[in-house]
Amino acid sequence: MDEPKAGTMPPPPATVLDFDEKNFRPSVVETELYDWWDRAGFFTPPATPSPGEKKFVMMLPLPNVTGDLHMGHALGFGGYEDLMARWHRMRGEATLYLPGTDHAGIIAQIVVERELAKEMDKKGLTREQFLGEMWKWMRHYQPRIYRQLRMLGCSLDWSRVHFTMDPDMQQRVRTHFIRQYKRGHLYRADRIVHWCLTCQTTYSDLELLHIERTDQLSYVRYPWADAMPAGTPDVVIATTRPETIVADTAVAVHPDDERWKRYVGREVLVPMVERRVKIIADEAVDPKFGTGALKVTPGHDQTDFEIGQRHGLPIISAIDKNGSMNSQAGMLAGEHRDAARTKAVAILERKGLLLKQEPITHAVGIHDRCETVEEPLVMRQWFMKMKELAKPAIDAVRNGKIQIVPKYQEKIYFEWMENIRDWAIARQIWWGHSIPVWYCQDCDEIVVPDEGAPDPTVCPKCRGTDLKQDPDVLDTWFSSALWPHTTLGWPEQTPDLRRFYPGTVLETGYDILFFWVARMIMMGLENIEDIPFSTVYLHGLVRVGKTKMGKSKGNVTSPIATIEQDGADALRYALIYGVSAGADSQLSEGKLQNAKEFANKLWNIGRFVLRTLEAKNQSQWPSDRSPENDPALGPAERWILSRTEATAGELTRLIEQYLFGEYVGALQQFVWGEFADTYLELSKQSLRDPVRADAAARTLAYVLDRVLRLAHPVMPFITDTLALQLWRAMPTADRSPSLVIAKWPEPRSRDQALEDRFAALIDVVRTIRNLRQTSGVRPGQKASVALGGDVSAIRELGGAIAHLTQSEVTFGGGAGQATVVRAVEVRLAAEHDVAEHRARIERELLEAKDLLRRSRELLARPGFVEKAPSSVVDNEKAKLAEREERARLLEGELKRVT
């Protein structure tokens, strides 16, 4: 790891640590610390790559420039991504976590229009004026979202920040469009598209949502156009959109439908407009629905459009872009589509063509942005051919070059990619990337300039000079699909592109797997011929509990408010605590509370250790002597050091396997349960002993140092605050200018036998404490305890037992068992309730006998000893011996008490 040169690096912020402060107050520290990290260049990978460097590259899933961060962002950015980035950086990898924002097309335009409406009439603005206003607002919003990202603590390289509408990024999008056009992947055609009456634009299939709604299903009779033999059945269709009857150009039946087969080719009259249309046969018709006859309206229905294409039917557009019925609509002309529906029903009824109406619950398409019910319209539009692009992207995942976590999402990816449809890429709005296509007004030629060429002014075909640029802009996702390579300088072969492409991980919510992830894979493979990242980590949605959040707190659903109140560390921690990969999660008040308390615990551990060091003026950490080989260390010290190494190994494994929720859980278990509650308490005794104080203090410092490193990826602020202090107090420690670039602990050797003995000790301690309590021995009141069973293994730990239980311990008991003692015979000398004591022993004896029975049954079970692996059998045998011993001891104790 390149450390910034001394002298060029700004000093860390003046300490805000106040040891009189019992609780950590996050907001005081965080911005100063972040600014320092940023200014010191910790987040920028070393300028010159070292030969054979390992790298970690991750793109921030660019948030919308006009938005505020929500909990989903906080989970992704501050929870998973920054954790990964910081961890890889600490492992010495050249780490690039690249920030940026998305111009957010339609959403941003709506936001700004709303703002503008407060002060002026947008309608009076020209396109250029409006875009000028858009840019003004961009400059207003952008710093706001960047500030929020900094508040989360994300270790982003701000020297490489990008915005999708930056001029150079616009140029890159233009190049991409031109290349794709020349490669034949883009085409313009009259097709049916989703039109939004509110937003006045088209949108893609992905932006179409479905809601369940109940409408009236109208049964309408279409009279025969010609005289038919007596007994010919009436043609009746069922529709929820009777206003579109006027645009019908056929009636379709299923080719195998016995009721209608023989009438295919005959003609009926479309009600209201009296148009003769044919009865056609098409597989798309469901014979079980309604009467089995379908009105075909190619101009206003997706399925019908496709049927129309297959049968060469004419297309009638009777509804215009505002939702009004046009002159094609006959007697419905001029009405809005909703009013037209009512009117159509009335007319049909009057004419005796309406047979009946019944309610039907069905799916209705709506626009995801404004929830307006879609209006399918046939328009001339730009599309991208996707089938060919999807193929290599499918292969990349299938052959494992890209792996998706969690794995089951791969199935969903394949399903979508294998049925991919062409992408409607144009939007009829003003804010976005313009389409580099000009239309010659004289000869209708489509003019697309060459790559790198200026806007065309002359038609290459007719030499006319009246060229008009396509007024539409590109779908927002069109540019974000290019993000992993355009941010690195593509199409130029920049050093950044060579060094940082392909990236490593793409982390985002599973809800944009298709919108973004799949398209990045396709475009990366298309433009660079290489995957954009090798791992896709998909997180779930965060819900914020209703019942438990919010009463005493303000708007706690906002991550920014939460950070301001509880700190980014606590929020980050709470968001990933107890969550498994890809699962939706709930951020509850309880989780947040636990996170705050853990941060506070860390703070107070730090306070205790630092005070200890100050008091002892303990400034020499012998860095050349690894602590586990230090003969001055007592068993408690060697135990916590061994546990520290075990934990380092475990946490490394968990992060490597993307098990972040478990990483946080294991971290808490160690820091709180083992370091604070067990070792710290034991150390208090050692610190009072002049012979052992030095070793204890050094152990505290060493373990704190490890703990801060291990916790840094999830709690960057509090850990670095403490580390800076610790290293100031311990100048010779293995330190670094900041934890951000400090080394992640490599696990060293552990002492498994000692850990086992300590586990037994903890058991003994718990039993004694329990007995003291049930026997009514007051805390602080001395008691004497005799240990029975095979105590040889924990004899050396007697001082620890005495310390932790405030009891005098004598070791009785015996020889024999090779196993670590778990049975304990306890005699409390103080006065206690004999009856209660006996009841307890009886209860324990019952439990012990039950366990003994289970062990015996398991070992006696046919096949077990023969078929189970010998390690399992041995384990069971050892357990049986222990249980026998325990039962025997308890029986003895019971006899003695009685």
Added chain:
RNA sequence: GGGCUGUUGGCUCAGCUGGUUAGAGCGCUGCGUUCACAUCGCAGAGGUCGCUGGUUCGAAUCCAGCACAGCCCACCA
């Protein structure tokens, strides 16, 4: 219509390739504050792991079916 995921103590969830007495946080009960922390410590209660079958010496874990919940996809008018 197709598919995916989930169902574990009062609540929110862990439980990796099947093997100690199924864990955690919150909540609950009892006890305890002189010097890191009451955002604290100690101890404890509480679960037939949705149901039914199957595989196995052994199933919360693997398989099948079912029930319920949530989500995604889809041209059911």
